[in-house]
Amino acid sequence: MREITYCDALNEALRQCMQEDDRVVVLGEDIGCYGGIFQVTKGLLDEFGPDRIVDTPIAEAGFVGACVGAALTGMRPVAEIMFIDFTTVCMDMIVNQMAKMHYMFGGKGRVPMVLRTNIGAGRGTAAQHSQSFHSFFAHMPGLVVAAPATPYDAKGLLTEAIKNDNPVIFVEHKRLYISKGPVPEESYTIPFGKAEIKREGRDVTIVATHALVGSALEAAEQASKEGIEAEVIDPRTLSPLDKDTILNSVQKTGRLLVADEDNKTYGFAAEISAIVAEEAIYYLKAPIIRNASPDTPVPFSPPLEKAYMFGKEALMESIRRLMAYA
Amino acid sequence: MAVEVVIPMLGVTVENGKIVEWLKTEGDPVEKGESLFIVEADKVTTEVESPATGILAKILLPEGEEVPVLTVVGLITEPGEAIPDAYLPPGASGGVPSKGSKATETGEQVDFAEDAPATQTALSGPVRIVPAARKLAQDRGLDLHSLLPSGPENVITYDDVVKADAPSDDAVPQRISTLARRQAEAHGVSTDAIKGTGVRGRIMRSDVTAAADTVRLERKVSRSAAEVDATFGSVIPMDSMRQTIARRLAGSAFTAPHVAFYTDVHMDPLLQYRKSILNAFEKHYDLRPSINDFLIKAVALTIREFPLLNGMLKDDGIHVLPNINVGLAVAIPNGLVVPAITDADQCGLKGIVQQRSDLVGRALKGQLSMDEMERGTFTISSLAQFDITFFTSILNPPQSGILSVGKTRDELYLVDGEVKVRHVATMGLAVDHRIIDGAMAAGFVQGLKEKLETPAFTFMHT
Numbered sequence: 001m002r003e004i005t006y007c008d009a010l011n012e013a014l015r016q017c018m019q020e021d022d023r024v025v026v027l028g029e030d031i032g033c034y035g036g037i038f039q040v041t042k043g044l045l046d047e048f049g050p051d052r053i054v055d056t057p058i059a060e061a062g063f064v065g066a067c068v069g070a071a072l073t074g075m076r077p078v079a080e081i082m083f084i085d086f087t088t089v090c091m092d093m094i095v096n097q098m099a100k101m102h103y104m105f106g107g108k109g110r111v112p113m114v115l116r117t118n119i120g121a122g123r124g125t126a127a128q129h130s131q132s133f134h135s136f137f138a139h140m141p142g143l144v145v146a147a148p149a150t151p152y153d154a155k156g157l158l159t160e161a162i163k164n165d166n167p168v169i170f171v172e173h174k175r176l177y178i179s180k181g182p183v184p185e186e187s188y189t190i191p192f193g194k195a196e197i198k199r200e201g202r203d204v205t206i207v208a209t210h211a212l213v214g215s216a217l218e219a220a221e222q223a224s225k226e227g228i229e230a231e232v233i234d235p236r237t238l239s240p241l242d243k244d245t246i247l248n249s250v251q252k253t254g255r256l257l258v259a260d261e262d263n264k265t266y267g268f269a270a271e272i273s274a275i276v277a278e279e280a281i282y283y284l285k286a287p288i289i290r291n292a293s294p295d296t297p298v299p300f301s302p303p304l305e306k307a308y309m310f311g312k313e314a315l316m317e318s319i320r321r322l323m324a325y326a
Numbered sequence: 327m328a329v330e331v332v333i334p335m336l337g338v339t340v341e342n343g344k345i346v347e348w349l350k351t352e353g354d355p356v357e358k359g360e361s362l363f364i365v366e367a368d369k370v371t372t373e374v375e376s377p378a379t380g381i382l383a384k385i386l387l388p389e390g391e392e393v394p395v396l397t398v399v400g401l402i403t404e405p406g407e408a409i410p411d412a413y414l415p416p417g418a419s420g421g422v423p424s425k426g427s428k429a430t431e432t433g434e435q436v437d438f439a440e441d442a443p444a445t446q447t448a449l450s451g452p453v454r455i456v457p458a459a460r461k462l463a464q465d466r467g468l469d470l471h472s473l474l475p476s477g478p479e480n481v482i483t484y485d486d487v488v489k490a491d492a493p494s495d496d497a498v499p500q501r502i503s504t505l506a507r508r509q510a511e512a513h514g515v516s517t518d519a520i521k522g523t524g525v526r527g528r529i530m531r532s533d534v535t536a537a538a539d540t541v542r543l544e545r546k547v548s549r550s551a552a553e554v555d556a557t558f559g560s561v562i563p564m565d566s567m568r569q570t571i572a573r574r575l576a577g578s579a580f581t582a583p584h585v586a587f588y589t590d591v592h593m594d595p596l597l598q599y600r601k602s603i604l605n606a607f608e609k610h611y612d613l614r615p616s617i618n619d620f621l622i623k624a625v626a627l628t629i630r631e632f633p634l635l636n637g638m639l640k641d642d643g644i645h646v647l648p649n650i651n652v653g654l655a656v657a658i659p660n661g662l663v664v665p666a667i668t669d670a671d672q673c674g675l676k677g678i679v680q681q682r683s684d685l686v687g688r689a690l691k692g693q694l695s696m697d698e699m700e701r702g703t704f705t706i707s708s709l710a711q712f713d714i715t716f717f718t719s720i721l722n723p724p725q726s727g728i729l730s731v732g733k734t735r736d737e738l739y740l741v742d743g744e745v746k747v748r749h750v751a752t753m754g755l756a757v758d759h760r761i762i763d764g765a766m767a768a769g770f771v772q773g774l775k776e777k778l779e780t781p782a783f784t785f786m787h788t
Contacts, residue, residue, distance in 0.1 A: 225377060227359035254458050254484060282461040285484040286477075325456055325477045326485035 001182035009151040009183045010040045010116075010172065013158035014078065016187045018048055021076060024162055027054045027063045028080030028116075037082050038118070038177050060090040064115065068097045071113035076162055081117040083129045084171065098167045099142030111167045114158070119261060120174035120211060122309055127297035130305075132210075132261040135268040137169040138238040144168040144192055145238040149213035151181040153236055156190030163189060171238075173210040173261075193240035197249070201229035204322050205249040205256050206315065207272050208232060212259040212291075219315035228323055230257075238268060246272065247280050254285035255322040259315055264292035286325035289318045328410055329378040331400035333393060336367045337696040339724070343367035344392040345399060346531070347505040350382045356402060361524075363399070364503060364531065369567045369663060370696045371532050373503070373524050378402045383409050455482035462487045502529040513538040523693060536692030539659040567661045578723040582639075582758040586718050587767045591775050593734050593749040596620060599781035613679045618708060622652045622678055624777040624784055625729060626670035629704060632770045634762055636703045638724040644761050653702030653722065654682065656689040663689050664722055666702030675785060710734060716752035726758035727770075 004012070018024045026041060032055035035042030045053040056063040060081060067077035081087050087094060094115065101111050119132035138145045144166050148154040154172070161168040198213060199220050208216035213234045220230035231249050235242055250256050256276050258269035269290035276288060291314050299305050333343045347364045350356055361373040362382070376382075380402040387399035401413055453470040455463070459482050463470055470482070473490050477483040502510075502517055506529050510517045513534065520537045522529035564572065600615065608614055629635045629650050637646045653666035665685035667678055688694055705722040708731035716732040730753065737750040753774070757767045777784040 227375060281457045283458050285456050285458045287456075321478075325481065325483045 001184060003180045004151060004183050005177065006148070006151045006154050006172075006179050006181070007038060007040055007177040009155040009181075010158055011042065011044070012183070013155045013162070013187075014041065014044060015047065017076075017159060017162045018044070018052065020187070021162075022052075023074065023076045024078065025052045025054065025070070025075060026078045026080065027056050027067055029056055029058055029082055031055060031080050036080060038172075038174070040116070040172075040177075041080065060086055061093055064090040064093040065097065067113045067115070068093055068101070068111055071111045071167070072101065072109050076112050076114075078114045078116060078162060081115060083125075083131075084117045084119050084133060085128050085131050087115075087117060094137070094143075094169070095140055099140055102166070103142060110165050112165045114161045114168045114170050116158075116170045116172065118172040118174050118177075120176075121261070121293070121298045121305060122175055124300065124302060124305065126300035130298035132293060133263070134169075134171045134209075134238065135260075135262045135266070135271070137171075138241075138268065138271070142167065143239065146170045146192070147209050147236065147238055148172065149176065149208075149210050149234050149236070151179065151183045153190060153196075153234075155183050156188050157192075157236065159187055160189035160192060164192065171210075175211045179214070190236065192237045193242050194237075195233050195235045195242035195245040197231060197245065198234050199230065199232040201231035201253070203228050203253055203255065204230040204319055205246070205253045206230050206232045206259060206319075207246055207256070208234060208259040209238070209268065210261060212261060212311070212315075215311040215315055216259055218312040219319060222312070222316055223319050228319060230319060241275075243275060243279070247276065250276050250280045251283045254283050255325070256284070256288045257291065257315065257318050257322060258288070259291045261293055263295050264290055265295050267292055286322045289322060291315055291318055327404070328383070328407065328413075329380070329402045330398045331362060331374075331377060331382075331402060333365055333387075333395045333397050333399055334372075334374055335395050336365070336370070336372060337700045339700050340367045340696065341394060342392050343395055345387055345389050346371060347389060347503065348385060349373075349503065352382060352385050354382050355405075356380065356382050361503075361528070364505060366566050367395070368570045368696065369661075369699065370694070371530055372696075373528065373530065376402060380404050380407075383407075384413055386413065453482065454480055455487075456484060459484045459487045462491075466491050501527055503531065506531045506534045509534040509538075532692050540691060565660070567663075571661055574723055575720050578721045582721055582723070582726070583760060584718075584721060584756050585759045585764065585767070586754050586756045587764070587771050588716060588752055588754045589771050589775050590737075590750045590752050591778050593751050593778070596778050596781045597734075597749060599785070607676075611676050611679070613676060613683065615675060615679045616682075617710070618654060618706070619675060619679050619682055620778070620781065620785065621706060621708070621729075621731065622654065622667055622670050622682065623673075623675060624774055625704065625706060626650045626652050626673075627777060627784065628770055628774045629727075630671050631773055632766060634766065635727040635757070635770055637726050637761055638703075639726065639758065639761050640724070647703045649701075649703065651701045651703045653705040653725075654686070655705060655707040655722075656686055658690055658692070663694060663699055664702055664705055665689050665694050665698045668701065704728070706731065710751065716754055718754065719756050721756060721758055726761055728756050729774075730754040730756070 014026065026044065030037060031041040032045040032050065032053050041053065064079050067079045070077045098111055098113065101109050119134055121130040134145060134147060137143050146157045146161055146168060148157045158170060161170050199217055201220065206216045216232045220232055223230050231253060233246055233249055258272045260268040262268050269292045273288045273290060291310060294308055299308055336343055343365045345363045346366045349361050349363055356362060356376045358379040359375050362376045364371050364373050382400060383403040384401040387393060401409060403409060455470060462484065468487065468490060473482045473486050475482045476486050501522060509531050515534060515538050517529060520529050520533050523533055524530040600620065633646050636650055637644045649669050650671040651666040651668050652670040653664040655662060655664050667681045670678060685698060702725065704725055705728040707719045707728060709717060710731050710733050712733065714732050717730050719728040719730040721728050732752045734749050734751045736747050738745050738747055755767055755771050
């Protein structure tokens, strides 16, 4: 199969959905002429024109609100927020409107919109452009939260997000935009709430998200050379969450490592750990380990940012700690 | 595809290793993870596991020959697979150092279990046990108090329960390497009481020699006249530890220009200080601090003020190491090892006493890991228990400082025309003059002296 980047896979999903359905429109800052800060929307203005690719003012609450309204009238809008950090200025639109209306209207109104944004440190973009607080949205009832880790998942999940009738927070990852992988040319969808076992193993379960899926696979390969077989699970959507795949794996391995880039305290890793502690405690052969970001702002200083981040080595260390409990 | 077997990287500064025993012979089928050979480097032996499942098609390195780590020593092929031509020339017996990434990764297969402290004491009181093990024990009706913990921090693991519940069968063969068995026979030591430190409790050669040494120590047998006579005129073979000591110390003495600085330390304040806290310390922590523990802490604090003493000279400059790990020279039967207390500057006195007593205890049993012996950044060598006033030391390479500590002696001195007696110890600092000059060394010695003579202030925060 041909290989394209995560960024191009997202671009292709948008293009194919727009070709297929006139109701799909995209709103965001610098998404038209400039093609989006990470070039996800490049070329779309030329193909679909300014009525469907709308360059908005710097007013997140305004255009996210416009998308909620458009969705209620039957459109399928896609909003792009440059960095997840900026969702804070439109939190009322997201939390009180986008997430609530379907429920409050007794199912009579629907908000089939997508809010695309991204997380991830490591690009020297400092504390206000590097955060990874995707857990925030998974905490909020009424929202789907998608978290693609590969180009294949990016295209399939975004197509599903646009076609799905529920409001979706679509969380991409900065470091992954340039990563390449096999992606079919035709349109396809990946259902929400279906985790993927990216690697099978009998000794340790690693539940990883976003860029850490790749780190977990690298660590698993190294562990394998030490005779440890790690199973790597990518939930792909944080909400709805495929609990069964995770619990079945922990029942098999008895050891859980959760790797997620959100801050450790109260984050996604905490939630997965709690689910396993509640529902599979009698299968645990070792304490659960969370590899997550420190509870600090993301530093701008390159050496500090490097210290803030973690990857394969940290996961390897955790795997060894888990395996000390025979 | 054929998989290369290499001598793994055995420690930060370990360059060479030799295979003391192949546990498999050419043509044997092997499972991934199964022990292939025993490698010896510096003073430690380690079992190395097979990186793949297949046939041990070729042994490229015979037993007893020392080669650099990561040297390819054997080849594992799939059944029926021919040995690639590259490995067939007879010249290959010298070992082909591999720089391929595959070899490097395989090289990281050191057995981590060896680093774990041997914790094998049954506990009374609340039982620490992982949930899966607790459930299994309950399902099988086992008394939790009867289980022996092997996990970190004395936790009972799942495997501990599985083992405890296994049908006890005396016929189960003891896990012991053939080399260890031979050694045990040679030393006349019973293997029943020996606790293995190898993979899954396998008894290794080092366990047997340690047991033999302990037996010898306990008996305190004075050698018979006949034995003494036999020593003269004989040739004593250099074992691996003696060879290591010889090589490293000769290298240090003839590479680093040594220069030494002595001072007399007034010991009464420290002796009184120790005495004043001893009872409370023992009561609270069940640990007994020795003078060496205070010395380790004071040295670490002084290194903080003179970071170059934590430095080592390499080709590209002076590497000032981030952690202050103070090594303590420990005499063991037939030689000397230097286990190091980690982060001694940050560690409280309780932690230092704990680390020191654990390390010295295991040093005497030959149970130190490679890392524990390699991680030191400075060394203390004390002969205070002997009648030695002061002495010179050779640097423990690649470190650049070593402190020698003589006995504490009585000394007369004058106070207002009256003769009094006090306790004094002479301490000497040897440094590598390539990177540390006299003024700095003198400053270090003086700083250490001040710290030891004002213990209440020095150990205030510890």
